[in-house]
């Protein structure tokens with residue numbers, strides 16, 4: 001409480017008369033202030049406990065610096081008084097200096113008395129004259145046994161109680177706050193709650209821009225956003241899955257029950273042992289260090305658009321990347337947090353007249369995921385525009401890898417083999433000016449809308465296309481094998497695009513796994529395609545182990 005009370009001194013304008021600086025003098029001389037300045041305490045449940053003394057003081061006592069504090073009449077009716085309360089009434093008539101006398105500190109200007117209030121603002125003399133006519137008012141103050149009744153102490157108690165009342169309101173507003181024991185922890189909780197709300201606004205504004213006539217055909221993007229927003233909301237409002245929280249330093253791990261299905265575009269996956277959202281690099285480093293210290297394996301995910309999670313969950317810590325800053329460092333040059341939505345970046349760059357990420361407008365992952373996978377479509381790929389990538393390693397150090405070190409290939413990057421990498425934290429892009437970027441983006445998005453099942457729960461293409469130079473795509477092979485519509489449980493090969501396996505009816509991870517295996521097997525028997533040539537793009541995350549891609 002002490003920590004906050006200093007910070008909250010600025011809330012004091014309602015108690016300026018208690019100050020001992022020069023401004024106090026002016027306020028004390030202002031008869032209007034005596035009641036009005038304190039009036040808003042009257043409804044505040046001034047005392048936390050039933051008070052024991054009732055002190056009634058004429059408001060002019062202020063002027064004579066009595067050891068009682070003038071308070072509004074209404075205060076005398078606060079709360080139910082304790083039966084054991086001792087009542088004491090001090091009633092003094094208005095005596096001593098007249099208000100007119102004491103207020104003559106004002107400056108005469110043009111025959112009128114001009115006064116200044118504590119903020120140095122002018123106040124007309126006639127206001128004072130009105131106040132002078134006010135009848136003497138008796139005010140009552142109550143104090144508990146043993147509590148000081150001097151005006152400083154009473155007013156200080158009033159100030160603290162007022163702050164407490166506001167804090168209690170905050171506690172009611174912010175879920176989980178009641179749990180917090182210390183003021184610092186509570187304020188931290190409030191800060192992170194407000195930040196979460198800000199992030200929600202971010203998501204919603206992204207949704208709004210998607211609803212723009214140009215973008216609203218990107219249904220898949222909306223779907224993913226909806227899922228993420230839903231998960232976020234669930235966290236904010238503290239649903240049953242988010243009650244168990246492990247804290248360390250600034251970290252807040254949600255333990256045991258966060259459902260991976262809520263974090264994946266497939267909507268499949270059981271609970272993970274630990275879950276944390278990270279918002280900046282240092283936060284991420286702390287989370288990684290904490291996990292390493294406790295030998296907990298980690299998995300950094302973005303939008304979960306490329307992962308097949310196990311129904312049994314994940315025996316480790318899922319770190320959801322929400323490092324989502326964007327810096328414009330020059331014309332067409334962007335440095336972007338790895339948790340930034342890739343589709344949003346693509347849309348922004350095109351809108352700003354730069355070419356290179358038009359394809360990204362329809363890609364549901366994050367910037368980090370796009371660098372990791374070298375995401376691509378429509379003849380473009382992330383590698384074309386990436387200048388460098390900042391990562392943190394498992395020992396918590398920061399490294400910047402330049403373009404020449406990134407070893408990009410078709411859906412490949414050096415990161416997929418980098419054992420000491422903890423996560424990508426930021427990516428620098430360089431794009432070229434273009435007047436037709438938006439037009440191209442519109443064409444690509446329109447094409448995807450027609451050829452891909454964007455409304456369904458999927459992870460995009462499941463199989464890699466055969467080696468470059470091959471005249472046939474994975475989708476074509478699957479279609480020609482007659483596998484469109486093939487089902488295992490709730491998992492199905494899309495009727496629209498054969499390389500999309502969709503969760504159409506509560507698919508389990510097992511259903512999806514079996515469907516993937518079945519497709520591979522049929523391609524092998526019917527087309528004679530060696531299974532190693534139809535590798536998977538999606539990452540299979542089993543309960544205990546992360547594979548580079550399912551089945552590999």
Ligand SMILES: NC(=O)C1=CN([C@@H]2O[C@H](COP(=O)(O)OP(=O)(O)OC[C@H]3O[C@@H](n4cnc5c(N)ncnc54)[C@H](OP(=O)(O)O)[C@@H]3O)[C@@H](O)[C@H]2O)C=CC1
Nearest residue numbers: 301302303304305306365366368369370373375423424460
């Ligand atoms: N063209 C299309 O239509 C589609 C493309 N995609 C692409 O799939 C990718 C998925 O992105 P996203 O949904 O964000 O990723 P996911 O959340 O699905 O994560 C998938 C894997 O990517 C790696 N990864 C993600 N973010 C980071 C990071 N910041 N640092 C290091 N590794 C990271 C992790 O691998 P690890 O565990 O090894 O660290 C993670 O397991 C994107 O490239 C997306 O463009 C997805 C669907 C459709």
Ligand SMILES: C=C(O[C@H]1[C@H](O)[C@@H](CO)O[C@H](OP(=O)(O)OP(=O)(O)OC[C@H]2O[C@@H](n3ccc(=O)[nH]c3=O)[C@H](O)[C@@H]2O)[C@@H]1NC(C)=O)C(=O)O
Nearest residue numbers: 377378379460461463464465473475476479496497498499
């Ligand atoms: C969806 C993804 O990316 C997509 C990306 O959106 C598109 C658009 O450029 O190009 C790739 O798909 P793709 O190779 O299947 O491209 P498409 O243009 O859809 O299809 C290629 C060929 O297959 C044929 N085709 C496609 C679907 C189908 O059901 N049947 C079929 O015969 C098409 O007629 C076309 O001749 C990426 N997939 C891979 C594995 O590289 C992803 O990475 O998850």
